[in-house]
Amino acid sequence: MTTLADLIAVLDAAYPPRLAESWDSVGLVCGDPAEELTRVLFAVDATAAVVDEAIDRGAQALVVHHPLLLRGVDTVAADTPKGALLHRLIRSGCALFTAHTNADSADPGVSDALAASLGLTVTGPLDAKPESVVDNWVVQVPRTHTDVVLAALFAAGAGGSGNYRDCALRVPATSQFRPVAEANPAHGALGELQHVEEDRVEVVAAPAARSAVLAALRATHPYEDPAYHISERAPLPSSLGIGRVGTLPQPESLRAFTDRVAAALPPTAWGVRAAGDPDRTVYTVAVCGGAGDSYLTAAARLGVDAYVTADLRHHPVDEHLRRGGPALVDAAHWATEFPWCAQAESVVRTALPELETRVSTLRTDPWTVRAPS
Secondary structure (H helix, E strand, O other): OOEHHHHHHHHHHHOOHHHOOOOOOOEEEEOOOOOEOOEEEEEOOOOHHHHHHHHHOOOOEEEEOOOOOOOOOOOOOOOOHHHHHHHHHHHOOOEEEEOOHHHHHOOOOHHHHHHHHOOOEEEEEEEEEEOOOOEEEEEEEEHHHHHHHHHHHHHOOOOOEOOEOOOOEEEEEEEEEOOOOOOOOOOOOOOOOEEEEEEEEEEEEOHHHHHHHHHHHHHHOOOOOOOEEEEEOOOOEEEEEEEEEEEEEEEEEHHHHHHHHHHHOOOOOOOEEEEOOOOOEEEEEEEEEEEOHHHHHHHHHHOOOEEEEEOOOHHHHHHHHHOOOOEEEEEOHHHHHOHHHHHHHHHHHHHOOOOEEEEOOOOOOOOOOOOOO
């Protein structure tokens, strides 16, 4: 039996909640993780029409990109717009799950799906998140106690790296020391220079584990004052982060590239528009699903030929172009994020093939009328 908890585990693995921005609200909104699951619907927004579709299709879970409850609320009464949707979902036995900025920063994530729809070969993030900071512990241990000390360090949380555990570097060494004053040496006598066969041990650990690792070291090391050093790895860019940068199969004009974007994305009343010289050559492209005007500077700094995103505004675009930034292609917010639905469905279908999955084709873009020029 597949449960909602199984679905959550798959989605959290693909789009880790830790990647969400601090202001965001992601994860399970309503539903019982223990409930059985057979059908799942994917959409960008949990609108009334999408909720109707989920219920009509007998879905036990609706997975969306945009949070229904992002701002603080003090009621979900059934006579409020959002409360009405939640009540309908709960009464129908349909859970609601959100993957928002965690899906934006995941690898692959929202912008990877957008890039793929445009035929781009992704080379990296537009705004990369740093690798997780880790401590590197260097400890001198008498060889007779190396295994005991290492076991304690591992138990305290050290020695983990990706999918590996109990990782350490052991280098044979000879140490020397001279106990003085009121020392209580484990080897030798006061005033005498001592030489001891030791191991130089190196392990990594999360900064949050410092107290636990130090306590484990002091509890198992035979010396009254163990020799150790901690250094923190500098933050390095990772494959995670907002937006993506990539290349086209071959260069083309901005006019042709804009047509490419329009053909690749679902049609909307908003449409697709570009800013810049129509004959400008486009080869390197940055993309950001959803509202991406806060990354105009990042796109310019990377020196791409064009930047595709949504919700661009008059003055920031004008100033960006006057500073010599890349050409801009503006599409509907919903359209730039819609490709993610198929990506998320594929993730779930691969991990849980027994589920019946479907992407909603309902257009939840709020703009409905486009007048001819």
